[in-house]
Amino acid sequence: MPIYKAPLRDMRFILDEVFNASAVWSSLPALAEHVDRDVVDAILEEAAKFNENVVFPLNRSGDEEGAKFDNGVVTTPAGFKEAFAQYGEGGWIGLGADPRWGGQGMPKMVTVMTEEIIFGANPSFALYPLLGIGAALAMSQHASDELNDRYLPKIYSGEWSGTMCLTEPHAGTDLGIIRSKAEPQADGSYAVTGTKIFITGGEHDLSSNIIHLVLAKLPDAPAGSKGISLFLVPKFLVNEDGSVGERNGVSCGSIEHKMGIKASSTCVMNFDGARGWLVGQVNEGLAAMFVMMNYERLSMGLQGIGASEVAYQNAVAYARDRIQGRSATGVKQPEKAADAIIVHPDVRRMLLSVRAHNEAGRCFAMYVSKYLDLAKYSEDAGIKAAASDRVALMTPVAKAFLTDKALEACIDAQQVFGGHGFIREWGMEQLVRDTRISQIYEGTNGVQAMDLIGRKLVRNKGAYAQSYLAEVRALVAATEGNAALAGYAAATGKAADSIEAAIQWVITAAAGNADEVNAAAVDFLHAFGFLAYAHMWLLMAQASVAQADDFHADKLKVANFFFARLLPQLDSRLASLRAGSDSLMAMDAASF
């Protein structure tokens, strides 16, 4: 059976030594008073304990059992209901929420860690509260006080849960063509009708009500994405006293049979004149939903890191235990019939690839979280705006690069197991199956790449990136004179130069041919991701270089590996990018 221990030591390193979180929080009046480093530590300890002992043991059984559908009713696997209740009672759902509605007001720099832990422990389980948190976040920023006061406390307590209903059978990435309709009613509510698919947690038995946020069009709405509004549609109508009343016109038609995250119900939801209430402004539903989407996108990156951390821990345990063959440099365990496979350089290559990506990814998620907190809580308009820009730039990277690397990591870790990696009981194949979805949902990674290069770079002539590159170069300059960091700094500076040149190349090429943007997208995102990870490794090395203990010495060893053996991929990505769109567009669609 697989093992999982929350990587608290590494999280504390990033929190304290790399980002000095306490200083960030004390600089923000909204956080300074109640966010205490000791409290945060207690939260981390408790998150580790709960997820390791309650949530993680349900991961394999949940996969084997799966969510079950019977005539509109969805049953989650054994143990999920009790664990969800405990999770809600423990205050985990409202950990980052506004205290006004029962939340604990913790910054993203804290919830980023607890989210990684729950995703590591059990991604199917994690999705049930996560969707509620996302829906509540969108509501808290766009819904009326009346709606928020009525719904949010019960979502944060886990009594109710939430979903986001965007996709329709014919409309996924392209939400402008959705067909769901909302008809205004005399009492100010709307009658919502349509079919939504791929609705995570659309129906289940974990909570007494499910609050759907639904994209739909008013009868007179403009065509395309400018005519989409957002509605709150509860599974059960809520009485004046807040109790659950009669069933609303929404039902689950079926659940999908999937490659992975089998314990998470993925539902076809039918809305048949269901009563709903407008959230935010008419025809501005997409903007409101994007609050939630951006939140989820970082979460998908955390799903990736959570999974690949589990993959790493298990592959290391196996590589230390499994004996097979002898070290090329001489027998290492003469008392045994063979040496542990961790003596083989290629096994180490796989393990170190996983680890180097995991640690950089974790650090990067914290980096983005810091800017999310600054954007949300800073009282300095300049800092706030700059932080928002950084978040806008980095969100697609955090979603797509982290999840692409996470799938690679799970596959590498599975490979360490040889034939046993393919067998269900070892748990490695489930990690691959469960992690695969993170590259697809909440906007495919190709769509994220297009968001990065198109909306975040080409459209504003690279302004977001210039500010980021300046930050990277400032760090490179700050390490000058430190011989132990010189190699990393030089490589990071060179990567920044390469990315800057690539952005200019794409902007110039796009001026002549609009297809160049999408043709460059995925290669650019990966090259940019490697720069971001080089940046993170330089930060981590900087925080480690003066320390004499093994933990910090190992950080430098992993940094060495990253710069020596992984970063070269940045160059080949940019070489592909510079080949442009010609070879992509030359063939007729009929010739494929």
Add this chain to the structure above:
Amino acid sequence: MPIYKAPLRDMRFILDEVFNASAVWSSLPALAEHVDRDVVDAILEEAAKFNENVVFPLNRSGDEEGAKFDNGVVTTPAGFKEAFAQYGEGGWIGLGADPRWGGQGMPKMVTVMTEEIIFGANPSFALYPLLGIGAALAMSQHASDELNDRYLPKIYSGEWSGTMCLTEPHAGTDLGIIRSKAEPQADGSYAVTGTKIFITGGEHDLSSNIIHLVLAKLPDAPAGSKGISLFLVPKFLVNEDGSVGERNGVSCGSIEHKMGIKASSTCVMNFDGARGWLVGQVNEGLAAMFVMMNYERLSMGLQGIGASEVAYQNAVAYARDRIQGRSATGVKQPEKAADAIIVHPDVRRMLLSVRAHNEAGRCFAMYVSKYLDLAKYSEDAGIKAAASDRVALMTPVAKAFLTDKALEACIDAQQVFGGHGFIREWGMEQLVRDTRISQIYEGTNGVQAMDLIGRKLVRNKGAYAQSYLAEVRALVAATEGNAALAGYAAATGKAADSIEAAIQWVITAAAGNADEVNAAAVDFLHAFGFLAYAHMWLLMAQASVAQADDFHADKLKVANFFFARLLPQLDSRLASLRAGSDSLMAMDAASF
């Protein structure tokens, strides 16, 4: 439901236009008489028909149903038994076998195509006959006439089937430490005792007998891999008249629950004093088994190509049909609410990556097959020896590079489907799950890489590679003056130079540190694979450049894509390689 059409047009192109197979066959007296191009065409048509109509429809149902185990009895999914009987009756199992035992004597250049087709249609099904073919091949070269006359005709007819029993719970890659024992008996037979795991087709209901080839040690055998012998152990003993007699002491203890190829039974086999007969010489069992292993290794590459061909066909169909968003260069389908997603450069990038790898991989498998045929059938000792060397060099590439690229291809194709790619009914996720094993079994891809760089290059100072590089450079020279090929030729020549330099680097580094070989292995194999694919694309372009039709024009377009957007990865692989083993070996095993 997924679709599959055997890629006969592309196969004929490779067979006739790239490799001029008829000329190869007519140069080999053992083939010249009976291998007729028209007969081969009829075989291809029939293989396509049978696999598309009988075998492929069982692929999804087989995955859903799986192989079932009950108290030692294994039941294959509905339809498998009938299809296997038809397959045997059709002569497919003996297609490449010696006519002396009922085979049709077709060269590998023919069976390479029919194998790809059956793997594309249904990899779980394909494994049942494949293991028998491999076992029969090892027997035909090492077993006594008496054993061969008794067993081979019934394996080739499909009446019986075969397995290879190598792995034990503690011994996979390292077969030197196996514990299975064989005690000589007074009648010249042996009593075989031990437990084997991961035995594909170890037990099933498709044939009236199952013939196991089992690695075991004699009581006085030397330690390690030099003390291993090979035994034939039938499930049922065979009477003097050839009929099936009493049950032998071999039984299936359980079957594995796996990520994929669920309709293929993967068995724990218990041998309890089972009667067996020696195949080949005492203590030379590994050498005899390697005949079979090498055959299987090319087959695993074909499993990869078969799967990624299916992935390609389905992803293209989806990308032409699914409308979502608009082309960046202007609306392409104004009559619809959106354009088909094949207008987007990034979707084309994924499709072309799959296609460029598939077509190069298919061409490469034929290239290796040509040398397999020359090695087997040539009467010229020089040609025979040179061909054997080329096969030795290329077998690990054909296994590992083709399957690594196949998994990438299946993942890319799945990504084209967005959320639907994750849903079982579309079949794309099964392709990923089924293809994953091809990177693991028959020697993991890491072991293949070590075979390539260690045994095939460093140990003989690069001699095999020098001969191959000379062949590549001769082709480059032969295309001189053809402007349409100049770009491809220059890039291929440059790739050859890079590989040559890398080999020298590894040989030099390995002289100082034995760990450098394994540290370089996987990056080298991938770089070498890219050279081999560049070589194949240059060959295919050479065969296409003078032709005016769409088929050949499209070949050049895919070649353009390969050289422009995929080949750059060769350089980053070699940059990683040159970083050497230091960053891999610096960390203590305990620090991982």
